[in-house]
Amino acid sequence: MTQAPSSNAPGFIVPEPTARPGEAPDFSGLNLNPTSPVERPEPGCEASQTYPLANTLIRVLGDDNVASGPWDPKLSPKTLREGLHIMLKTQIYDSRMLKLQRQGKMSFYMKSRGEEAIAAGAGMALEFEDMLFPSYRQQGLLFARGRDMVDMMCHCLSNAKDNLKGRQLPVHYTWAEGNFFSISGNLGTQFPQAVGWAMASAARGDNTVTASWIGDGTTAEGDFHGACTLASVYQAPVILNVVNNQWAISSFAGIAGGQNATFASRGIGYGLATLRVDGNDFLAVYAATKWAAERGRAGLGATLIETVTYRADAHSTSDDPSRYRPREEAAAWPLGDPIERLKDHLITLGEWDEARHEALQEALSKEVLASYKKAESFGTLREGPLSPTPSMFEDVYAEQPWHIRRQRQDLGV
Amino acid sequence: MSDIKKMTMIQAINSALDVLLERDERVCSFGEDAGYFGGVFGCTQGLQEKYGKQRVFDAPINEAAIVAMAIGMAANGMRPIAEIQFADYIFPGFDQIVSELSRLRYRTAGQFTAPLVLRTPCGGGIYGGQTHSMSPEAFFTHIPGIVVAMPSNPYDAKGMLIAASESDDPVLIFEPKRLYNGPFDGDPHKPALSWSAHPKGEVPTGHYSVPLGKAEIVQEGNAITIVTYGTMVHVALESAKMAGIDAEVIDLRTLVPYDMETIAKSVGKTGRCVVVHEAPRTSGFGAELMAQIQEECFYALEAPIKRVTGWDTPYPHAHEWAYFPGQERLIRAMTETLEA
Numbered sequence: 230m231t232q233a234p235s236s237n238a239p240g241f242i243v244p245e246p247t248a249r250p251g252e253a254p255d256f257s258g259l260n261l262n263p264t265s266p267v268e269r270p271e272p273g274c275e276a277s278q279t280y281p282l283a284n285t286l287i288r289v290l291g292d293d294n295v296a297s298g299p300w301d302p303k304l305s306p307k308t309l310r311e312g313l314h315i316m317l318k319t320q321i322y323d324s325r326m327l328k329l330q331r332q333g334k335m336s337f338y339m340k341s342r343g344e345e346a347i348a349a350g351a352g353m354a355l356e357f358e359d360m361l362f363p364s365y366r367q368q369g370l371l372f373a374r375g376r377d378m379v380d381m382m383c384h385c386l387s388n389a390k391d392n393l394k395g396r397q398l399p400v401h402y403t404w405a406e407g408n409f410f411s412i413s414g415n416l417g418t419q420f421p422q423a424v425g426w427a428m429a430s431a432a433r434g435d436n437t438v439t440a441s442w443i444g445d446g447t448t449a450e451g452d453f454h455g456a457c458t459l460a461s462v463y464q465a466p467v468i469l470n471v472v473n474n475q476w477a478i479s480s481f482a483g484i485a486g487g488q489n490a491t492f493a494s495r496g497i498g499y500g501l502a503t504l505r506v507d508g509n510d511f512l513a514v515y516a517a518t519k520w521a522a523e524r525g526r527a528g529l530g531a532t533l534i535e536t537v538t539y540r541a542d543a544h545s546t547s548d549d550p551s552r553y554r555p556r557e558e559a560a561a562w563p564l565g566d567p568i569e570r571l572k573d574h575l576i577t578l579g580e581w582d583e584a585r586h587e588a589l590q591e592a593l594s595k596e597v598l599a600s601y602k603k604a605e606s607f608g609t610l611r612e613g614p615l616s617p618t619p620s621m622f623e624d625v626y627a628e629q630p631w632h633i634r635r636q637r638q639d640l641g642v
Numbered sequence: 643m644s645d646i647k648k649m650t651m652i653q654a655i656n657s658a659l660d661v662l663l664e665r666d667e668r669v670c671s672f673g674e675d676a677g678y679f680g681g682v683f684g685c686t687q688g689l690q691e692k693y694g695k696q697r698v699f700d701a702p703i704n705e706a707a708i709v710a711m712a713i714g715m716a717a718n719g720m721r722p723i724a725e726i727q728f729a730d731y732i733f734p735g736f737d738q739i740v741s742e743l744s745r746l747r748y749r750t751a752g753q754f755t756a757p758l759v760l761r762t763p764c765g766g767g768i769y770g771g772q773t774h775s776m777s778p779e780a781f782f783t784h785i786p787g788i789v790v791a792m793p794s795n796p797y798d799a800k801g802m803l804i805a806a807s808e809s810d811d812p813v814l815i816f817e818p819k820r821l822y823n824g825p826f827d828g829d830p831h832k833p834a835l836s837w838s839a840h841p842k843g844e845v846p847t848g849h850y851s852v853p854l855g856k857a858e859i860v861q862e863g864n865a866i867t868i869v870t871y872g873t874m875v876h877v878a879l880e881s882a883k884m885a886g887i888d889a890e891v892i893d894l895r896t897l898v899p900y901d902m903e904t905i906a907k908s909v910g911k912t913g914r915c916v917v918v919h920e921a922p923r924t925s926g927f928g929a930e931l932m933a934q935i936q937e938e939c940f941y942a943l944e945a946p947i948k949r950v951t952g953w954d955t956p957y958p959h960a961h962e963w964a965y966f967p968g969q970e971r972l973i974r975a976m977t978e979t980l981e982a
Contacts, residue, residue: 403751411754413742425710425715429720625787
């Protein structure tokens with residue numbers, strides 16, 4: 230027999246974001262404004278010395294566009310301009326790819342608008358030999374490592390030159406030569422794999438670190454717990470990044486428990502070094518990644534980094550965020566736009582100006598367009614040519630077994 | 643030539659790991675209780691002491707993490723051999739096996755691979771109840787990209803484990819735990835048998851391998867073909883003997899890719915076939931075998947193919963022997979197939 234709930238039963242809580250469509254954005258609950266400068270313990274410190282850092286926010290670039298505090302990595306203007314270049318390239322690449330997807334040139338696309346500093350900062354702070362286990366919103370890592378843009382586009386177009394032979398959705402890149410692992414569509418699976426990779430590196434003594442990225446929503450997966458447990462138990466040289474961009478498709482971070490504790494503070498329970506970082510601050514992301522890499526390389530174990538940011542655009546081309554969050558939310562994000570912030574910092578330093586910025590934008594737009602023309606010459610998903618049809622039966626096993634060979638013959642290819 | 647020693651299946655698996663760890667510095671072995679203690683069944687005993695903690699170690703109780711760690715290590719040049727304590731416990735690692743391990747070569751077009759081995763004890767007959775008795779092989783035979791195998795004796799267990807570790811594909815080996823200490827002919831009331839009296843208990847101490855993908859005709863016969871694997875190989879042999887049936891018994895050994903050539907040749911000769919496994923019937927691996935035999939051997943068949951399996955219930959504790967597809971059920975199926 231079922232019973233209607235009593236009117237005074239407490240029921241359970243389903244968290245709600247602070248604002249839905251039509252309401253005023255409100256980020257007051259996010260603890261984004263530490264009152265005192267955030268300390269920087271040495272990378273060789275006890276993990277417990279980092280615990281206060283899990284509940285504050287590491288920032289280098291202030292609202293006055295000046296870099297300050299113990300976390301300032303004191304980068305040269307040249308390095309800062311390189312960071313800006315990577316972020317801007319990511320943004321312009323993404324915008325063009327989105328337009329092309331809308332024109333039917335590819336099946337699917339995902340932008341990283343608003344989060345460009347996370348991939349650019351980490352990508353520049355790590356060594357090329359360090360292994361990357363990314364999620365699907367860190368294409369900036371590829372730009373930081375100098376991957377050929379035409380190759381990236383050929384993958385997204387699933388054409389005959391796609392290095393994945395048309396087997397993966399667009400943006401699910403793999404680039405072994407660039408030490409960039411395969412991006413899975415299943416969330417969080419790469420996190421514990423990254424620890425295994427790091428353990429093999431440690432066993433070999435190759436002095437590399439491994440970095441991986443997941444989103445705030447994915448911290449709910451068992452693989453997050455598995456990765457933290459492995460990283461803690463085996464003290465693996467791994468950097469576990471949680472990109473808290475506030476939204477997992479339509480579910481706000483509170484649906485992953487983000488309202489009750491910071492994602493960085495999850496690391497405390499595992500005894501991991503933990504940092505909570507302004508993800509829209511290129512310098513802070515760079516500095517935190519350097520710190521964690523130094524710690525890992527010294528054999529002192531793993532670091533969990535929460536980068537606090539905001540997914541300024543849709544989750545993917547299949548998503549419409551206006552149905553679940555205020556349109557004005559991105560503009561109201563208190564940590565600003567990562568590209569604008571680094572640009573303004575460079576201008577404040579006298580190392581950049583609007584004219585140079587516009588010239589760079591124009592040059593990048595041209596580069597993206599020219600790359601696309603070239604990539605398209607190798608085919609598109611709709612028009613072909615694709616990788617040869619028999620290739621869909623290859624690489625299931627090292628050698629094609631009899632039953633798959635027969636199935637290929639059944640298809641007549 | 644290496645010496646031959648009498649070994650149980652546990653000793654043979656241990657010997658395979660010893661040989662692999664000795665020969666190939668990329669090999670490492672880990673699992674729950676599989677380091678210092680040497681595994682709940684003792685398969686990894688003594689190995690940590692011999693090869694050190696970087697090679698043989700304890701893993702946290704998280705099968706997804708164990709599989710994922712093995713994937714990461716294998717992709718980074720190692721040859722991990724991970725133990726899942728019971729096949730019944732493998733399911734937390736299922737996503738890592740289905741979505742990651744099996745597809746890594748495919749989705750990266752060969753840029754990354756995960757040549758690793760997962761070993762796990764399966765099957766009943768030890769009063770393990772519903773959480774220590776499963777034969778879940780069919781879930782895994784449905785996944786393109788992994789090799790699935792189940793040895794039935796010490797010689798094969800060692801040779802197949804070595805072949806698996808040397809393979810460039812991920813291999814999942816189910817080890818029938820009822821066979822760990824001796825063959826089992828299906829009669830639970832008899833005193834336990836020992837491998838020392840069995841020819842397959844004679845195992846070379848050194849390196850050798852038993853190829854994956856190849857079945858073995860363990861007994862030649864002309865009246866009927868029994869296609870089976872794991873514990874049921876021994877039950878089939880004894881049942882045919884008891885009933886005086888001239889059965890050809892095929893130990894499949896590898897389930898994917900399975901040795902259809904050997905099966906088709908045998909069924910072509912006998913014209914009758916019974917498929918036997920301990921796992922439940924519906925959507926069991928026997929269904930695949932029957933479908934393929936029907937497709938390839940229809941005109942040679944003189945009777946419908948029958949299967950003998952566990953029931954479509956969880957593996958019961960008290961009624962274990964009513965569940966287990968024992969001699970009586972096998973003899974009935976063989977007799978009916980011969981009379982059809």
